[in-house]
Amino acid sequence: MRGTGLHCGMSVAVVAILVLACVTVHENAATEFEKDLLVEVDDASGYLIFGEGRAPLFLVPAQRATANEQREGDGARVRRCVGTQTVRAMDPLLLFDHYHVSPPHGFPPHPHRGQSLLSYQIRGSFKHRDSYGGHAEIFAHGAQKIVAGKGLIHSEMPGASEPAVGFQIWVNLPMTSKDVEPYYQVVDAADLVTTFASSAHHTLVRVVVGKFNEHTGRLSFEPEGNRHTSLLHVDVVPGDAFVWDIPAQCNALLYVYRGTLVDALGNTFSEHECIYFEAQTSGSEPQQTRRLSLDALEVPGHLNSSFVLFVSEPLREPVFHYGPFAASYRHEINAWIGAYQRGEYGVLAK
Numbered sequence: 001m002r003g004t005g006l007h008c009g010m011s012v013a014v015v016a017i018l019v020l021a022c023v024t025v026h027e028n029a030a031t032e033f034e035k036d037l038l039v040e041v042d043d044a045s046g047y048l049i050f051g052e053g054r055a056p057l058f059l060v061p062a063q064r065a066t067a068n069e070q071r072e073g074d075g076a077r078v079r080r081c082v083g084t085q086t087v088r089a090m091d092p093l094l095l096f097d098h099y100h101v102s103p104p105h106g107f108p109p110h111p112h113r114g115q116s117l118l119s120y121q122i123r124g125s126f127k128h129r130d131s132y133g134g135h136a137e138i139f140a141h142g143a144q145k146i147v148a149g150k151g152l153i154h155s156e157m158p159g160a161s162e163p164a165v166g167f168q169i170w171v172n173l174p175m176t177s178k179d180v181e182p183y184y185q186v187v188d189a190a191d192l193v194t195t196f197a198s199s200a201h202h203t204l205v206r207v208v209v210g211k212f213n214e215h216t217g218r219l220s221f222e223p224e225g226n227r228h229t230s231l232l233h234v235d236v237v238p239g240d241a242f243v244w245d246i247p248a249q250c251n252a253l254l255y256v257y258r259g260t261l262v263d264a265l266g267n268t269f270s271e272h273e274c275i276y277f278e279a280q281t282s283g284s285e286p287q288q289t290r291r292l293s294l295d296a297l298e299v300p301g302h303l304n305s306s307f308v309l310f311v312s313e314p315l316r317e318p319v320f321h322y323g324p325f326a327a328s329y330r331h332e333i334n335a336w337i338g339a340y341q342r343g344e345y346g347v348l349a350k
């Protein structure tokens with residue numbers, strides 16, 4: 001009994017010490033852990049995120065869709081990320097098309113009003129003409145920006161016998177810029193701003209519009225008030241990830257042009273997939289950049305994977321979008337169609 005009692009007493013003491021030690025260790029560990037990493041769980045995504053100044057918040061896809069090929073215009077084929085039944089718009093984007101057009105098909109004369117249009121060519125060429133006298137032919141890695149403003153007519157037709165492949169993007173104009181005088185800007189491939197994603201110098205970043213870090217492309221949407229707008233075309237070479245911090249107030253669209261990408265959270269994005277990232281709603285806090293980190297998966301037959309990324313601050317304004325017209329008020333659409341029918345947007349020079 002004594003022996004047992006003693007033994008028992010010792011056990012209690014040992015357990016007590018262990019419990020105490022445990023509590024102490026646990027408390028200390030928790031405190032150090034928190035101090036060190038500031039770990040918390042993001043309610044929306046369930047992902048572990050890390051506090052400010054330690055590690056970045058990663059961008060989490062809000063929605064994903066595969067862009068299947070559809071017919072458009074006069075015999076053109078497009079893969080559409082924005083302007084579909086499921087994603088009618090992604091403020092300020094009204095349309096995002098990956099096009100594939102073989103001559104003699106194309107986009108014959110048609111009007112536009114209340115928006116800006118961007119074309120970025122990847123293969124072949126496109127000839128543009130508009131009722132303000134703008135005309136040019138853009139070739140692979142050339143781009144053009146058309147501010148339709150108060151209305152114009154334009155046509156875009158493939159130049160050579162080769163199919164024209166590229167991107168057509170419609171950006172809503174802020175209310176204050178709806179009626180600006182139309183204008184046209186073209187950037188030849190030779191003037192395209194390019195850089196590398198990292199010091200490894202493998203992953204190639206083409207800055208078509210706006211900025212990537214300290215690199216500024218030749219085209220900008222800032223003059224019309226579409227803030228923080230960038231369009232990048234990136235070839236990701238496996239092992240040399242593309243990493244970019246996107247402002248919290250921006251929406252972003254990622255389109256996989258070729259190959260397969262994987263982000264820092266382990267999400268895999270396949271060829272022709274559209275991935276939509278949402279801006280933080282104004283007023284939610286903290287307003288912090290969120291990191292997009294993309295590497296390429298090695299796929300037989302592909303040396304790299306390629307994507308196009310559009311980033312812009314949403315306008316958060318009402319928009320009535322009807323075909324090539326983007327108005328602030330519903331009644332404007334009928335008035336604008338009337339103006340077009342009366343020939344007020346001019347004519348194309350033959």
Ligand SMILES: *[C@@H]1O[C@H](CO)[C@@H](O)[C@H](O)[C@H]1NC(C)=O
Pocket residue numbers: 202203204235237302303304
């Ligand atoms: C990516 O691959 C394509 C062809 O598959 C090639 O034309 C391009 O130069 C490559 N880009 C880089 C950065 O290696």
